[in-house]
Amino acid sequence: MKKAVVIGSGIGGLAMGIRLCSLGFDTTVLEKLDAPGGRAYVRRAQGFTFDMGPTVITVPHFIEELFSLGRGDPRLGQPDFPPAVLGEDKRVREGVSGGPNTSRYVTLVPILPFYRIYFDDGTFFDYDGDPLRTREQIRALAPEDLEGYEHFHRDARAIFERGFLELGYTHFGDVGTMLRVVPDLLRLDAVRTLFSFAKKYFKNPKMRQVFSFETLLVGGNPLSVPAIYAMIHFVEKTWGIHFAMGGTGALVRGFVRKLEELGGRIRYGAEVSRINVTRRGGRKVATGVTLASGEVLHADAVVSNADYAHTYLKLVEPQHRLWNADPVVRARRQSMSLVVIYFGFKADGSEGERLRHHNILLGPRYEELLKDIFGRKVLAKDFSQYLHVPTLTDPSLAPPGHHAAYTLVPVPHNGSGLDWELLGEPFVNKVLGFLEQRGYLPNLSERLVYKSFVTPDYFEHTLLSHLGNAFGPEPVLMQSAFFRPHNRSEDVARLYLVGAGAQPGAGTPSVMMSAKMTARLVAQDFGLPLEGSDVLSTRVVEPVA
Template identity: 70%
Template sequence: MPQPPPHKRKQALIIGSGFGGLSLGIRLQSLGFDTTILERLDGPGGRAYQKRTPDGYVFDMGPTVITVPHFIEELFALERDAGQLDQPDYPPHVLTGERVREGESGGPRTRDYVRLVPVLPFYRIVFDDGTFFDYDGDPDSTRRQIAELAPEDLAGYERFHADAAAIFQRGFLELGYTHFGDVGTMLRVVPDLLKLDAVRTLFSFTSRYFQSPKLRQVFSFETLLIGGNPLSVPAIYAMIHFVEKTWGIHYALGGTGALVRALAQKFGELGGRIEYGAEVEEILVTDDRGRPVQHPLGTRVARGVRLRGGEERPADLVVSNGDWANTYLKRVPRQARLVNSDLRVKAARQSMSLLVIYFGFRDDGTALSLRHHNIILGPRYEELLREIFGQKVLGADFSQYLHVPTLTDPGLAPPGHHAAYTLVPVPHNGSGIDWEAEGPRLVERVLALLEERGHLPDLRARLTHLDYITPDYFEGTLDSYLGNAFGPEPVLAQSAYLRPHNRSEDVRNLYLVGAGVQPGAGTPSVMMSAKMTARLIAEDFGIHPEVRGGGVREDGREARG
């Protein structure tokens, strides 16, 4: 049975109102805490902030791909002081693995807050020669397109499908919620991952099955959407293919910002509070007697935060949904850090960054050859990735993810117009690139390509709105170390136990949540991160939550209840 909340509620502070902060805030309210989220921006979302322009456009500034809708349903089904970490029941299609392909795809509680609809195809992947592949997760459609594009790879696809399914079963369904807090937890799963060949690089893994360069790109590009280089990330990320295939890709009507607002509403209904314009300068750390910490070897306890302007907020626990590196480098005193020292944090490999162009244009009546989600690949794949992640230079060409949500949701633009954004992977600010000079040049090159290749004919003549962000936005506005867009790069040496931990190794009652810690970046992973962190907090504070069916066991022994 759920245990009743303590006589005096514990006070929790969460730094940041991204998906991780909001998801964890809802969970902490359900566990009986009084939670306040401190957000430095003027609205919720963090990387998922939504911008509304005076000329009538609505732009999601960050994530646009929504998967695993039952993770969202679980959050909306939680109740205040219920002592739950899972919702009572999943919708039937989740338990059977059936994917919703039309109508609304959100569960019954989700529909009380926001409307989710499936998107098909998942992506239109456009190659440099103008051919394309519509990936929709349907095996028959996939086989038909492979037969047209590279029939010699049909047998390879069957083998890839089977091996990726095994990785998905072990890596996501069974180990998805495992927090690797010690070496032993990781070592116990290494034999399985070696057996599945999940530790070689994803691109190398994919190349075992496909001879066609185009198909190698189709089945490896997705890690770029979570900050990972397909040439470097481990092949366990082949599970993304099955996550999408199993539950589909979805869109929140009104944009991802509508989902953010819905989660903020739910958090408020459970008694949580969000303060905007509340920038945290320091996490207050003392010894066990409340004295300032003199060195990193003694007891270190988080006691609250200090805001810009000097106001101090006491709390029983503090959680950072901010950038992992800057949480330690800027907000935890150096003398309180032994494991997460300056040397260790600065040595971590950060993900690439992004140039994102937000634009609106007149609909001239010509049918677009685009879909809701489009991957437009350049003439080079491996070479371009090495330039972005390794050499950290701007190449002569680029690839991009082009999002045209008004094909699904016309209300995001004025009548007779489209709203779109295109995202170009670029090096983070460790490159030394001057974005004030290079940003406008790259924007012009991107717009020219979209127009000249026929993706959006006469685009520049039809533009009615244009804005963009560079790595400087991630570094300045979002306070992301070196302007990274996704946290530490998900290479093998920064995975599982070797990825930053959700429970601070240095400071008691300090926790982290979000893309920078386990399990990693991407909206579903961030929601999983929130449940991981909630479990650790419940354990540390002696709370025994009720965990019901339909979840993933933390020990990996049972995929579904």
């Protein structure tokens, strides 16, 4: 039986581990921390449970597919978007999420509205994907943009159908694959920036923000990501936004259980210090990993769910890298970082009057604040934030009579030179003070019983993300598709990448897509058929002489 090692137990790494088991590999997932999840690690304190990372779950059939896999049944050749999951999903309106296999591991529930988006003047927009409700709110806030929305809706749908449904699982491993889709991207006007795309349709600044902010949740600057990301609007509209009862950590635990049921294993406290490479038949081949403890694990395939830049700069020795040499890796633009504040407070019964499960609180500046974060890399006096209050849906995440929440503030990555040891605490107090003073959480300082936070230093030193980035390489045009790091290493045979730093990009659905794309490459390299229940471990063949 062939062996595989996965570095990192983020959602992408766990999804990859499950898929490798389904291909018949003896699979071990290695995790530096003491529990699974990576960015989706869980923090527990004083009876509160906090998801430290992703909280927005969409495209539930991706999850259902993972929980449906069996050993020797990889389902890699089946349609990625079967007819049953296309079109408006009435189950979201009926309060049902996921599928029968998902429900064996975790309970998913729909969240409505998807987001409550507050503007700095106190007005808000509830985005829930409902066409009538969306138009009613545009009529109330920006009636001049009703016609523009119809055109945006039409064109964003076209981008979604081509860019996500048809091309979403395409691995752009060569120039030819990229060149074949360029005419379509140009025809759809999907290569201009997303904010510029939104400005074509909306006159009102509020509507421009509503229909462009979502890329910030995957590390993208609306002023610079390509307009193909307008498809996020339709991804959410088509399949809804969901929550795992017990938090995203419950979904992670479900993935770990599935991995172990398929014969895989996960090791904690197992930091990788080097990917071992040897020469065979004139080729450089990954043969396993060396742990920080000095232990050597041999493997026939190595998959890194670690940060892309960390993988190449720290784990693969320079003499083994040409395409991903140090100057190339360091030249890539990194996504922004985050300050995330985890806090628990006494409930007063009013939390659900103004807030929802997911809240976007936009500051007084939009374009200039984005330029401060991504371009000038300075800590601005103002900020925008994503406020997550999951106990409005699942009270079990806090002690009785309390709420657990986190608020996430985009900030520059550590290439800025900002000293978070000095800036962290005052900045956190300023953000929490804002929530109290603006009436989102009245009297918060009196009700607060727990507070902790992470800064870009956490992403750099604990999660080992280059410059403390929170989402991998920034998804600008020249770092998308073919120009994004490839899931199959160009330098080292049998070395693969998965997750936010690889294709197609960051976000929970994307990293699950990344796992499927990478699994297909592994199957090709090891001579495995892509579909059918006859895929057995004995059919794995050595691809390298």
